[in-house]
Amino acid sequence: MKIIYILFIFLSINLFSQETYDLEYYFGEDYKNFNEDIPKPSDFLLNGKEVGSSHVSHDRLIQYMYALANASKRIDIQNRGFSYEGRPLVLLTITSEENHDNLIKFKRNHVDYIDGKSDNKSSNFYSRPVVIYQGYSIHGNEPSGSNAAMLYAYYLASSNSDDVKNQLKNSIILLDPSLNPDGLQRFANWVNTNKSQNLNSDSNDREFNEHWPRGRTNHYWFDMNRDWLPAQLPESKVRIKTFQDWYPNVLTDHHEMGTNSTFFYQPGIPSRVNPLTPKKNQELTAKIGKYHESILSKNGSFFYSEEDYDDFYYGKGSTYPDINGGIGILFEQGSSRGHLQESINGNISFPFTIKNQLLTSISTLEASVDLKKELFDYQREFFNSNKHNRNEYLIVGDQHDRSKLYHFHEILKTHNIITKKLDEDKIVNGIKFKKNNSFLIPKDQRNSRLLNAMIDNQTSFKDSLFYDVSAWSFLHSFNLEHSYIKSNEKFNEFIFSKPVGSIISKSDYAYVFRWNDYYSPKALYKLLSHGLNIKVSTDKFSIENNNFSYGSILVPVSNQSKSINEINNIIEEISNETGVNFYGFNTSKTNGIDLGSNDFKKINLPKIGLIVGDGVSSYDAGEIWHLMDTRYEIPITKLKYNSLSKIDLSKYTTLIFVNGSYLNKNTVEKLKNWVKNGGNLIGFRNATKWLDSNDFIKLDFIENTAVPKDVKFIDKNKFYGAQLTSGAIFNVKLDLSHPVNYGYYKEDLSIFRNTNIYLKNDKLSFNNPIKYSKENSLVSGYISKLNYKSILNSRPFVSSRLNKGRVSVFTDNTNFRAFWYGTNKLMINAIFFGKLM
Template identity: 50%
Template sequence: MKYLLFAIAVFLGIAAQAQSIALEDYLPTEVSYNQDIPKPSEVLGYVPGEWHVTHDKLVQYMTAIAESSDRISIENRGFTYEKRPLLLLTVTSKENQKNISDIRKKHLQIISGEVSESELSSMPVVVNQGFSVHGNEPSGTNAALILAYYLAAAEGPAIDELLENTIILLDPSFNPDGLQRFAYWTNTNRSTNLNPDPQDREFSEIWPGGRTNHYWFDLNRDWLPLQLLESQARVKTFYNWRPNVLTDHHEMGSNSSFFFQPGIPERTNPLTPQLNQDLTEKIGNYHAKALDSIGSLYYSKESFDDFYYGKGSTFPDINGSIGILFEQGSSRGSGQLTDNGLLSFQFTIKNQFTTALSTLKASLELKDEILGLQHQFYRNADKKAGKGAYVFGRKGDPVLANELAKVLHQHQIELYKLDKDQTIDGKAFEANSSYIIPKNQLQHRLVEAMFEERTSFKDSIFYDVSAWSFRHAFDVDFAEVKSINRGDKITEAKLETPSNLKKSPYAYAMRWSDFNSAKVLHKIMKEDIRVKVAKKPFQSQTEEFDYGTIMIPVQNQEKSADEIYSILNSLQKENHVKISALETGLTQGINLGSPNMSHMEMPKIAMLVGDGVRSYDAGEMWHMLDYRFEIPVTKLDTKDFNRASLDSYTHLIIPSSNGNALNSSGKTKLKDWVKNGGSIIAYKSTANWLKNEEMIDFKTKNDSVVAKDISFGERSEFYGAKRIGGAIFNTKVDLSHPLLYGYNNDELAIFRNSNMMLEADKLSFNNPIQYTDSPLLSGYINKENLELIKGTVPFKHNRYGRGHVMVFTDNTNFRAFWLGTFKLFLNSIFFSDQM
């Protein structure tokens, strides 16, 4: 009864509080405010904190305030997948705005070394303030409304000094699509009299939630890979300005307080300079003082880390800047009861706004030191860069190597083409698909971070992955050389358009090693052109064709020879795939009419999504098929599965999911469909419930480590050290197996972030991929797991009735940038019938 009375009292309290929010509750009182600047409520119709701002309303207000203030300029840097603008506000003094282009150019001279250390004190500091990269962590974006108003309207000597000496790049929403999804949810479930009960529907989003972008990606992991539109826009801004400080405003669990960096010192990437961490701590003292002044609880150095450079708070650290993570305990709606009492949305906004101001204050007062870090970082990079170069390429796949070159070019890494075909360390590098990265360049540290292989660490626990080497992610050949002749410097990473295809009256062959071969094959099939796949190599008079080559006969097709030629010629030009004209079926090896030329049917693909399915994995597969390869995939929601017809689908992808994703009726339906010829491609935890349903059989290896002499306080470290959080391992592969069609190296680097270890089959030909006896290439794994993983397999396949069940222990499409194993996934679709 006491709790009930307390809850009622709190309920009435939050309802009253929600009705009395005023803009003045947020703002500093020591300055006056220009009445000509519109307040948020004058545009939105409410004070921030009363409702969750939707992205359209955010755009409306930011546009209005930019029009009313000579301190602010606004630009749209592009659009999200759902066509929402990616806004950026540049905020500084009126005089600075007049000379903003010259100021930017002068600032960039710090990087190039054209500015002396003595000149730094006369230059403004550049601060990039970014909010809510996770859409359902909305206090940041809502605080950005108040920050924009404050910077435009505040008057007095303090704000004048700030704006004269600071360029503020205000990014009010890192994730517009996710923000819109979450704001819609919480606003439509908000009561007029606010209800703080944590069990209320307002605080329980439907799948997949608003955290991610349109394709269900965690945008805060893409600062380094740059595979997504939002990331490409914000990183372009970063390099356009090279800000000295970049803030990343997040939220965490509702029962938490407020966190600001530094993170756990032992978990800082060793490539990050100590001065960076020292200044981060100095800036943190400003946050502490500011939060003390409003009575907010906080902590620092006790969780999170600065290791993976693909996050907003760590990416700046390898670029001579300072990244700062803020984590606010989330109200996840209008306000709810927590262990710390009533947590209102208004309170979370105030904390974010307060630390946004303390960041600006710290940046101004520590300006010379912060600018000095940037200056020193690039001078030291020059000294430590060393001589020589790295060479990378992919024989037989210029597109894949070019995709990596695109990423490097966006990071302003200096690149050159190889001047001629060369063999280095026994690896063949072709001039048309190989690139040179000189070591002696400004981005040397970033190059090292992107390509290093690290297996030694101070700590065994990581907030994110412990390895991300791009040489392995893109499965390119890689070599280090002392000197090499360079071709042209890369000013734009693109491939030359191939010449016209030679016309044949007989047949064409498309090599499967090309990155876009699956995209082209699907388009060919969509044109109702019959194709076959070569299950064995063959040779024409001029060329060799490997396993998986796609053969397109010209005769006995619904389309004429001219139509087929026109389609193939256009496709090979647009997608940079190698298609060859064949004049005779009398080839060496197998002939074109051989039984080993197997007929192919166009796949019709569905994917299970919804409650019980991991949205990250599903989104990465959806993005890959839909956006990158233009292959349609039907998303079947778990709640609708029992009444959906599977008859038209050949393949069902089941991302990592729990055993409750489908009920017993759904599982029975799934079994019947596979027995009748359907193919399942399953990932990670889905394998376990498929095994329980006796649809696939495998044995696993599990560690037997006992927690001996481990104290209660050390238990988290004990379990954390056993987890494979994200590392890279080497495998040996069977190039004759359909799963490996298109690969030309008998070793393949695999990324994994699961502890599922499958025992190899006794029949070697059933193990197309198998971990080597020395598998660790980069990242952390404890000794026990390292021994266990040797000789295990990351893939299993068996027949079930007339159909196929295939399982992968890990996501082959990890974060859309593990391009080197994309083909495993595609092969499991196109060549399942060949297994």
């Protein structure tokens, strides 16, 4: 009997693994009436099998989308750019053939109606097509979305049903089949390579357990579903441009979640909706949800809403539309994470996950067409009910760092936010704004709500739990001076060209440049890479009416390995490229430390190793890789933590340990000896605890243990969740004379924190070069009362000598999501000036 039972189980698994999924599985009998001239997805998949039999690679996905566009007059396709790995970022515009002939007019009219230039009582207001943006698999290892996009595009191109024809007549669908091409390709390679012919659903199988850094992220390991506001990645920039060109009424964002989950659609948790989102937005989200409920129920799929996920941070695909007059909808499908995997709900197959994504794509289209009158009214009201006084402006500037200000302006431009030129220097509320280093942002403009969302400071919340960060103000992430003014003047459009530096007086003696510009580190590295002898000032000085602060860089022209002409040519090229100004002088004599003083310290070319691999936060590591590679152009070697025992560490001057769990004890002594012999080790967030426990540095932690009182069992997760500091902004005070703070010109700095690691202030004040403000430390975001008490007595940075070497730690993330420009220099200073600390 036992043998028969085992045989039965084997046959059941084998039969299930060989089950075929054809078009009838996905579309029912309807597919038999599809246009036979339209190519099927199976024509472009491995071995001619149907969608779901394997994971589509990005190249085959794109080939199919182009084939559809060539075969169907309902589809137009365009390539809007390329990912970091050179993959095309395509967009399909799908509508009726007649609508395609009038797309330019529809787009212009759509925006005119938003701006109130056309009367909503006219017949054209409601007869125009509703605009829907449907995007898939922004997390590459959540592939059911992109695979469903093939079927959905095929359905829209080939269906002959009257319902679909009517929907295409009344809609313009912007279909983005792969929001993360590089991640999708990485994951498809993994699962297809590890797939068995006879599918194995055991969750321990290699197929379901990707190697680090996994396919979720893009090339530089960013979670691109957090970049809708920061807009730092090429994939994000093109999709935001599409959004701002069209202002879609509905946007869908197709994801996956844990294998033991079912299917989620929005609305999310009601108490966690951003207060800037109108109530009507959530009402329409719920109405659209009824269509998902209906189609999923008919399919026998289990689902839920109003749990787990929120609508607070506007940098996600499902929330960005909410602050732009649209309805953003998140879908989360329980993931097979391969082809067939066991779960508490039974085996979950890849085709099943694809079908749910396909069905909710179809229900979104149906709902959007049926509800378009309400969607149009809502969008019109959203933009027209937020009028400001035409004379109100936000003024922003940075008189010491034009490059950083330029990058802030580029983000505003990406989000279609209008800026105006400042005609003269102004002093507003005691703050100096120079006309060449400042600009105005009118409060009265179409995207004023979006602007408010980008700069908002909030410290009071209905809920103490957050799915993502609770604060993200760009004024603070860029550390910009800002204020508000009223003016009746008419200001011209502000055009901000990328800063270009220059040589202020050529010299055959010495050059000096300030460390305050964002790209000063890039200039320094390029000089060092030319083999030049470079020094840094450890004190202030002035020369020929030019003031130079701590951290100014000295480039002697004499006693170098290159000729005077060569050095001048190098400096001119670097200045033009980086936007950094070089000042030439013909004497060492200054008011302050002279150029020949011993208070100028020699700087060596850094050789940097970044620790990566299992246990390491790929997000944090990727942020540093991206910063060094794409902005500063400083080479950085990615070293696998588990391979350190085999690597010659003497090649590196600096090693960086980001947030992670470092368990390998075999490398501790080797690393410690490397530091003792002069190495510069930098640790972030949880790495601080590992460095302390292994005696690299002695740290005094403030331990917080919240004790629940009168908390019910059902609320225990909420209680502990409320103790997390998942992302808030704090004000710190800087000792400007300390090397970690070189390049900063004011004592106040906004810093981002997303940990509960607190280091006690040292009794010796000079060992606290960065410390949290005692008053009004919380700038924006949520922190529990207990943790706030701790932060007031803590410091986010500690540096300590270990024999000839240096260990420096940061409790906070100085490079958060590539848009925290204001604190990038803290880490750079720890790299270049570690030995001076």
